[in-house]
Amino acid sequence: MHALRKNRPLRRIVLASAATVSGLVMLLSLKPHTPPQFAAAPAPAPTSGPSTSGGSGQSGQSGQSGQSGQSGQSGQSAGTRTVTGDTVQTRWGPVQVRVTLVNGRITDVTALAQPSDNPRDREISGYAIPQLRREALTAQSASIDTVSGATYTSDGYRRSLQSALDAAGR
Structure with a gap:
């Protein structure tokens, strides 16, 4: 039946x-998705990183496709260098980083450009960029893991970081 x-x-x-x-x-x-609580906190950190190195005169070109930001090297005290990486155009927007090296060791990585055209891009960048920065500082190279959910941003970050390290002679 x-x-x-x-x-x-x-x-x-x-x-x-x-x-x-x-x-x-x-x-x-x-459960509805809630944005991470730490997404807004790292935003002020990038502006404080380069000011400790005393860097000035950087002429990195951001926002233009195919342009190199390698000319962003600054003449600082012996052993301290700040180098701006290439602007990498990703599917969701440009990614560009600035690396501070002290005696050849990466001491700071600042994201100068990141996808931020809409709230979802800002949310993804808000949690991915701090993780990528920690990975770069730990690895002391551009050999860093991709952040899940931010594949394009991670790839652009890694490529810009590698171009900055290449320009610094590392």
Whole structure:
């Protein structure tokens, strides 16, 4: 005997109602995505990084496709260099970083350009850029892992970082 036989309409109504209620319970039990709490905190940090090195006279070109920002080297005290990497055009927008090296060691990586055309881009950049910065400082190279959910931004960050390190002779 089949559960949805035509001579038993009450059984069909009960099964349809139970399926609807189950579907609603499962839908309502999903947690909405909330942006990370630390997404807004790292934004001021990039402006404080280069000021400790005393760097000036940087002429990195950002926002132009195919232009190199390598000319952003500054004459600072012995052993301290700040180099601006190339602007890398990604699917979601340009990515460019500035690297500060002290005695050949990476001490700071600042994102000068990152995808930020819409709230979703800003959200992704807000959690990806600090993770990429930590990875770069830990690895002391451009051999860093891709941040899940920010593949294009991670690739652009890695390429810009590598161009800055190449310009610095590392």
